[in-house]
Amino acid sequence: MKPSSDARPGTANSGKRTTIYDIAHSVGTSPSAVSAVLNGTWRKRRISQKLADRISAVAIEQGYSVNLQASVLRRDRSNIIGMVIPKYDNRYFGAIAEQFEEGARQRGYFPVITCTQRDPELEFEAARMLLSYQVECLVVTGATDPDRISDLCHSAGVKVINLDLPGTKAPSVISDNFQGALDLTRLLLRDWGNEDGRSESLYFVGGRTNDHNTSERIRGFLQAHAEKGLNVPQTNILACGYAAQKAHTSLAALERLPEGIFVNSTISLEGVVMWLSELPPERQQRIQYCCFDWDPFAALMPNCVGMAQQDVPALLDHVFNLIKTDLDSTEIKQIACNLRGQRPSQHAGVAS
Amino acid sequence: MKPSSDARPGTANSGKRTTIYDIAHSVGTSPSAVSAVLNGTWRKRRISQKLADRISAVAIEQGYSVNLQASVLRRDRSNIIGMVIPKYDNRYFGAIAEQFEEGARQRGYFPVITCTQRDPELEFEAARMLLSYQVECLVVTGATDPDRISDLCHSAGVKVINLDLPGTKAPSVISDNFQGALDLTRLLLRDWGNEDGRSESLYFVGGRTNDHNTSERIRGFLQAHAEKGLNVPQTNILACGYAAQKAHTSLAALERLPEGIFVNSTISLEGVVMWLSELPPERQQRIQYCCFDWDPFAALMPNCVGMAQQDVPALLDHVFNLIKTDLDSTEIKQIACNLRGQRPSQHAGVAS
DNA sequence: CAATACTGCTTCATCGATTGAGCATTGATG
DNA sequence: CATCAATGCTCAATCGATGAAGCAGTATTG
CATH class of the missing domain: 3.40.50.2300 (Response regulator)
Known part of the structure; x- marks a missing residue:
């Protein structure tokens, strides 16, 4: 066992966040069993229904939620997809942001959007930041210099897609x-x-x-x-x-x-x-x-x-198709306006 | 040394992301020296200017960027602050989102905003997700049931602030x-x-x-x-x-x-x-x-x-003041409209 | 010249979750 | 009864970055 064994079972573990070690201690089992139960792989890992139920009960009781930093660090996939967007102050970008989030969630991703105020330097820094958070894919919307960000992403092995304004080093989805x-x-x-x-x-x-x-x-x-x-x-x-x-x-x-x-x-x-x-x-x-x-x-x-x-829905449909098929062209897809x-x-x- | 020692020095480490271990290997030094140089603590840790320069050069050359999942896991602070917001499709919420991001960045935080479409269940799930990402503080904007989210945050020891719509279990900042x-x-x-x-x-x-x-x-x-x-x-x-x-x-x-x-x-x-x-x-x-x-x-x-x-600037000023002073009242601050x-x-x- | 201080680095444990390998125990089979 | 398989779990290494502790060397002091 590793951290804080001072957790009082039955009470909310005030201050520090509950970990699988706390729960394992409370239940009297191993952290790995707790992990398996809480991430859903327990059947595959042959944990009994009985133990699973006990672990789940204690987890809920102690208000457990996974530490995704630890989880993502260990796994190969982060499930995070990022978007850089210039502004939120008009319907077009607002709709893009909303539908990006919705589409991402539907597909099991966690969307993170950063607004960069049309500042090229901030666009680049924000992209860098999102890479640090291990995004699996970055959608660069309306960027002044998308190619610079494409280079950054390629050197980190991360997929990039340009939206709204095209670039030459990544696939682009724009309006006609x-x-x-x-x-x-x-x-x-x-x-x-x-x-x-x-x-x-x-x-x-x-x-x-x-x-x-x-x-x-x-x-x-x-x-x-x-x-x-x-x-x-x-x-x-x-x-x-x-x-x-x-x-x-x-x-x-x-x-x-x-x-x-x-x-x-x-x-x-x-x-x-x-x-x-x-x-x-x-x-x-x-x-x-x-x-x-x-x-x-x-x-x-x-x-x-x-x-x-x-046509924001059509634009984002194409973006998500590109993400799925991980096509690495530099094609520019144009979508008709209404x-x-x-x-x-x-x-x-x-x-x- | 730990991972991938197959990195060809001088070339972009294609596929995998560069780590401090790759850089340490290339330079012929230890990972901890690399870490110290790249996170700015190297003077304090008595690394020579010469070594620092060599490490920085190789880091840039290989397009290194920290893995914040690992970094946050190790440190006690994440620097992430979260916001839950109902929509992006009007000027009020758009301005809140933009100024939250700007204010957060000015104060050295990394802002993550999630849009929840006025769906109470999604509001709660989104809050839970942000907690998993170890946010230090959560701003809950226009939520249908803010108190439920407050409870969640309190049990994880995370600060919460209600914005736009008040709650009874956390400080609130709203318009008059x-x-x-x-x-x-x-x-x-x-x-x-x-x-x-x-x-x-x-x-x-x-x-x-x-x-x-x-x-x-x-x-x-x-x-x-x-x-x-x-x-x-x-x-x-x-x-x-x-x-x-x-x-x-x-x-x-x-x-x-x-x-x-x-x-x-x-x-x-x-x-x-x-x-x-x-x-x-x-x-x-x-x-x-x-x-x-x-x-x-x-x-x-x-x-x-x-x-x-x-008055969005005034609203957010108060939010950031609350974050700084970590006052744990349940006061409702009202801001005049223009x-x-x-x-x-x-x-x-x-x-x- | 011995004791001490300082410089410049490395070693190693750690954060929390994940997962391949492995260890008992029980049940089935020849 | 020995053998093998299935069941139910635990061990320990690992992801990458961090930082306390420690270890050589060199410089300074009495």
Whole structure:
């Protein structure tokens, strides 16, 4: 026997946590029998029903719970899977986090998520930390430099998957940003040049031109304009980063008001609606927008023509499939977005 | 020396993770020297600068990272603090999660958050799981039955703190729901009986009457009515739970349209605005609402008169203070909310 | 020059759970 | 009755990191 033999049987072992040694002592058996009973391998290890029952009873009575540090250390598998995510402050990342946890639990994993505030250095440090906790697999969501983290994981023999933003050194699962942006822009441009008599090209607000998603969305945005024979001046692309304030500032700096805006994320949209709300009502009403990503309130705002909702369940299904099949490609899987148009009745409300 | 001596020095130890034994072997020194160097205690343990440098170099070269399972098992402290949270799908819980992580990291802890989908059984299981990971402290956010989790933690000698919803067996940090609801209701009732000629009492939508926050908010709601000499019929309280769909259904079932609604959470508000958007525009415009909790888009919706934003930084400050001082009271600390009124220009927009 | 202090490292037990190997005991078989 | 198998359990090594104790060497002191 090893530790604390001062456990008073029958009373909650206050202070220190109960171990299998405490229980073995109370029951008068060996730690290995206790271990077998409590981790479910006791039938295989030929422990009698009677002893198993006694051990279980004492374990419950003393409020035992395994020390997973010890357990994981001994076994080869940790059952922990990690996720690095930039923020929790919008529906997209919120849904990813929730469904990652749910999917992980369903598959018998213990999920650990770390939020890294879009800070590349923190992303890397968080990944390192998760590796130290022996994660079996790491899902890197929306990372600025996913390849650096891929290298880290490979050298530790840990599976990595990129989500939302692709990398070149691990399989990636992302949305079909080009098609989504194309559809969304078409929706906003649908009535352009008709009844309303609008003819200018749209503005594009938010994101960073050097990130893959933004550049793909710009490509879709431009193609939709080309289809209509519209030319987009360089100055209409305001890829000002992912902060609400930046979008606000960029728009406020414009000399002439835009007629329509393609907003690159709900975060940027916060800045856009803030800016809109500061305009006089009659000017507000002229400005329509659409937004990549979905939010239940934003979708019902008066000037919102449509949103592209990323298919989070499908994204995570693919992630978990990759985890299972441990395919070690560097393929980029693209998932279609769901286009959500404005509800008709609200639309009517605006027109009044 | 203990494990894998087949490590080829100079190459990434593919497959298996590098351990201090591998490094000790490569450098030609002892594991304990390696341990001391890599965890920073080497000066205290009188390791020479020269040896420390060689060890560090090899560690970096081989991509070493500590096995925290082993490390935590050996030490008495884990540095892990856990949080159980119901959802990530709104700004309030999103902000709590983000700031919990940030605050924890600043204080040298490793935060682990688990999302439990408002499922009491999952809340309990998740808490149990976090205990198995040797958390030093557990923050239980918005739990249905926090006391049951408190018992669990006490028997394991682990500190617990309730956040958002109070319990009786651990210190709690919550918002001042009564005062917040009182202020918010007053705001919505401000013009009642004047220009608009409205005289009915408001409706209260969302939450559960048997949860502390909802009942406190109802108390504030009623008091604001009493101040105006308004009587609130029992049928105006629609505490239909925390799902958007429930709020929608409850409102749709009403025979007469309400003139004003106090919405108990942004989740419920989703159902409310959905319901509103389905009404004909001229009826929509008559219905004003306010909402406990804050969301940047919801705050700018045409019919929104105001929101009560819970003070997440202050809430978490108190949580971390409690963790530090390990006070074992069962006190309930209440934090004031910030009332956020509708921006004037948007208001004007609605009136037009 | 002996006693003492200091430097720089290694040895080994330990944290708690897991698991292959092995030891009694009982029952079945030829 | 000897042999073999099955049953029910215990022993002890192990996972990787940690740190108290200890052991050589070198430097300092009286």
